[in-house]
Amino acid sequence: MPQQVPRLAVLFAVLVVGFVVARESLVPDTFGDVGHYRAAAVTSIAAREKSYAGHRECADCHDEIAEQRLASHHSGVACEVCHGPGAAHSEYPDEVELPAPRERGFCPLCHRYDPSRPTGFPQIEPVAHNPLEPCMSCHDPHAPEPPEVPEECGACHGQISRLKTVSHHVTLDCTTCHATEEQHKITPRLVRPGKPVDRGFCGTCHDEDADSQADIPRIDLATHGEDYQCWQCHYPHYPETG
Ligand code: HEC
Ligand code: HEC
Ligand code: HEC
Ligand code: HEC
Ligand code: HEC
Ligand code: HEC
Ligand code: HEC
Ligand code: HEC
Known part of the structure; x- marks a missing residue:
């Protein structure tokens, strides 16, 4: 018999005994009574002091x-x-006593601009938004x-408006493409601005035959980009051609 067989047998026996002992001594009493967890955990957590x-x-x-x-x-x-x-x-x-979070750093935990937050969640750039004064003033x-109805679209749509400023569409007002009632700035979710709905809209400036400024780049509306909407290929707030 090769000498590693008895050695393996000993090792195997130690593992089996170890497993049986561990199972008996380490598994808590109430484990498995009502499911794959320690049943007594429920009462011991409930007994903790509540904070x-x-x-x-x-x-x-x-x-x-x-x-x-x-x-x-x-x-x-x-x-x-x-x-x-x-x-x-x-x-x-x-x-x-309970502390009140009066320092300026607190509110931006939720309100600092972060592109992963849902569109329309009220966000500000703390460095630029009325710096140095406490939010509560x-x-x-x-x-x-x-405290007042914001005039600029960029007060609430900061990222879009910053992006547009460095794009080829810098000279276009937001309202060229989005007819917006004043009420949108007061109850933004109830009164929504319009959005371009078809290719013809972009064509009013970009079609070969369009009656617009001479320096605007032209495309053949009938064939360019086939049947897709223009904004499926060009982000309208930062249009690119590359
Ligand atoms: C049994 C009554 C009672 C309950 C319940 C209670 N409070 Fe108070 N709270 C007081 C009293 C009394 C004061 C002191 C008022 C004062 O100093 O003018 C106070 C003061 C405060 C302050 C003032 C701190 C400051 O800087 O001025 C805060 C904040 C506060 N409570 C928050 C809470 C919150 C949050 C809860 C719920 C988790 C709560 N309280 C529950 C009675 C209560
Ligand atoms: C968004 C954060 C926020 C929430 C939510 C909030 N508080 Fe406050 N609370 C503050 C801040 C900040 C102050 C300090 C205001 C100041 O100094 O002008 C404050 C002040 C207080 C005070 C001191 C008295 C006062 O009016 O300045 C009490 C009492 C209080 N809060 C209780 C509560 C209770 C009760 C609730 C829930 C019903 C609550 N707060 C919800 C942020 C909050
Ligand atoms: C835990 C996250 C949280 C914290 C902390 C918080 N907020 Fe808010 N805040 C919200 C939510 C949620 C809304 C509602 C958003 C909505 O209407 O969709 C909101 C709305 C607002 C609005 C917009 C109201 C409007 O007209 O649309 C302002 C201003 C605001 N919070 C200021 C503050 C200030 C100041 C503080 C610090 C004292 C603060 N928030 C702390 C979650 C938070
Ligand atoms: C000097 C006054 C002032 C101070 C200080 C101030 N804000 Fe504002 N806040 C405004 C005004 C005015 C608006 C309206 C939009 C605009 O004009 O920028 C506004 C708008 C907001 C909005 C709504 C934006 C939206 O998209 O609906 C939030 C959220 C907000 N502020 C949070 C804060 C937080 C957080 C602080 C502290 C770090 C703070 N503000 C400090 C005056 C102030
Ligand atoms: C007080 C803050 C505020 C101001 C100012 C504001 N908006 Fe909005 N806007 C919002 C909010 C909040 C939404 C809703 C986002 C959501 O629910 O997804 C929104 C949505 C929109 C939408 C999308 C509508 C849709 O149905 O998808 C457009 C487009 C828009 N705004 C354009 C504008 C333009 C253009 C201006 C300036 C003339 C402007 N907004 C000013 C807060 C504002
Ligand atoms: C060249 C036309 C054009 C201009 C200028 C323009 N938009 Fe838009 N915008 C669009 C189109 C097209 C869509 C729809 C995109 C889609 O459905 O994917 C849109 C969508 C939006 C939306 C909703 C979707 C999103 O991206 O969050 C908001 C909010 C918005 N625009 C705000 C603005 C604001 C604020 C400005 C000015 C700073 C602006 N737009 C300028 C064409 C434009
Ligand atoms: C009011 C006229 C107008 C409308 C409407 C308009 N644009 Fe433009 N567009 C321009 C101007 C002006 C330029 C910049 C020309 C320049 O750079 O000199 C431009 C540039 C472009 C460019 C070229 C970018 C580059 O890299 O050269 C694209 C792509 C574009 N727009 C797409 C669109 C789309 C998509 C729409 C519809 C959502 C649209 N445009 C609506 C005026 C318009
Ligand atoms: C399927 C994707 C796609 C669609 C849809 C699309 N484009 Fe383009 N567009 C491109 C590409 C890629 C380029 C760059 C190569 C070229 O010039 O064909 C471009 C280039 C452009 C240019 C620059 C032309 C120049 O001479 O510099 C403009 C302006 C433009 N597109 C506007 C539009 C408009 C307006 C629409 C909607 C009617 C639209 N595009 C739809 C992909 C698309």
Whole structure:
């Protein structure tokens, strides 16, 4: 018999014994009682001291702020998201204070411009947006509103407007392509601007026969890009040809 066979047998025996011992001593008692987890975990987690109170509890004492928030754009942002865990404060308000996030760095956690956020989520560039002043001098954190109706499209569509500034379409106003009612700037989601719907629209400047400025590059509207919409190939806010 080759000498590695008994050695392997010993190793195998050690592994089997090890496995049996580990199973007996390390697996918690209630493991598997109600599923592939330790059943007692539920009670031991429930027994932990709670640190968050939930926004309804805050409303017991701060009812005005609570009402204000629920009617505001921050209705989806709970009190403790900004003020931190408040269970201890709710129980002993005179002894445990809750901090308020007054520094300028805080609000941009959600509102700093980030292209991965959904279009239309209110975003600002903190370095350029009224620098040095605390956000609260112009926006109430419990009922945030811009203090005045913004005039420029770029106040809310910052990235598109910055991109257009360095594009071939720099001379075109947004409203050349998007008929926009003033009300869009007040309730942007309810009143939406128009958008170009067909190739003919771009053709009004770019078709060979179009009656537009001489220096605009021309294409044959009937054949160029076949049946696709122009903006399936050219991003209208930064059109390229390469
Ligand atoms: C039992 C009543 C009670 C509950 C519940 C309660 N608070 Fe308070 N809270 C108080 C009192 C009293 C003060 C002190 C008021 C003062 O100093 O003018 C206070 C003060 C505060 C402050 C002021 C801090 C500052 O810098 O001025 C904040 C923030 C606050 N509470 C947030 C909360 C939040 C968030 C909750 C819910 C998690 C909550 N409170 C729940 C009673 C309560
Ligand atoms: C978006 C973040 C945010 C949310 C959500 C929020 N707060 Fe505040 N809260 C603040 C900031 C910032 C201040 C400081 C305001 C200041 O100094 O002008 C503040 C101040 C307070 C104060 C001190 C008194 C006052 O009016 O300045 C209380 C009390 C308070 N908040 C309670 C609450 C309660 C209760 C809720 C939920 C109903 C809540 N907050 C939700 C950010 C928030
Ligand atoms: C946890 C994320 C979060 C934090 C922190 C936060 N916000 Fe907001 N904020 C939101 C959401 C969500 C909306 C609603 C967006 C919408 O209407 O689609 C909003 C809306 C706003 C608006 C726009 C209101 C409008 O007219 O459209 C302003 C202004 C604003 N917040 C200011 C602040 C200020 C100031 C702070 C800091 C005190 C702050 N936010 C902190 C999530 C946050
Ligand atoms: C001096 C006043 C002032 C200060 C300070 C200020 N803002 Fe504004 N904010 C405005 C005005 C005015 C608007 C309307 C749009 C514009 O003109 O830029 C606005 C608009 C906004 C919007 C809405 C943008 C949109 O797309 O709907 C958000 C979010 C916002 N501010 C967050 C903040 C945050 C966060 C801070 C602190 C870092 C802050 N603001 C500081 C005056 C201010
Ligand atoms: C107060 C902030 C604000 C201002 C100012 C603003 N918009 Fe908007 N705009 C929005 C929001 C919010 C949306 C909705 C985004 C969403 O729901 O996807 C939107 C959507 C749009 C859309 C897309 C509509 C759709 O159906 O897809 C266009 C186009 C647009 N805006 C153009 C403009 C133009 C042009 C201007 C200037 C004349 C302008 N906006 C000014 C906030 C604003
Ligand atoms: C040359 C015409 C043209 C100009 C100028 C133009 N747009 Fe557009 N825009 C379009 C077209 C076409 C679409 C539709 C694209 C699509 O459906 O894929 C669009 C889509 C949009 C959308 C919704 C989709 C998105 O990309 O988020 C917004 C918001 C928007 N434009 C805002 C603006 C703003 C703000 C300006 C000015 C800074 C502007 N546009 C200038 C042609 C234009
Ligand atoms: C109001 C007239 C006008 C309209 C409408 C218009 N454009 Fe333009 N377009 C221009 C001008 C002006 C230039 C820049 C010419 C220059 O660079 O000198 C241009 C340039 C271009 C270029 C060339 C970029 C390059 O690399 O040379 C493309 C591609 C383009 N536009 C696509 C579009 C598309 C797609 C639409 C429809 C969504 C459109 N344009 C609507 C005026 C217009
Ligand atoms: C299938 C993709 C596609 C579509 C759809 C498309 N284009 Fe183009 N376009 C291109 C390409 C690729 C080029 C660069 C090569 C060339 O000149 O053919 C170009 C070039 C251009 C130029 C520059 C021409 C020059 O002489 O410099 C303009 C202007 C233009 N397109 C406008 C449009 C307009 C307006 C539409 C809609 C009617 C459109 N394109 C649709 C792919 C497309």
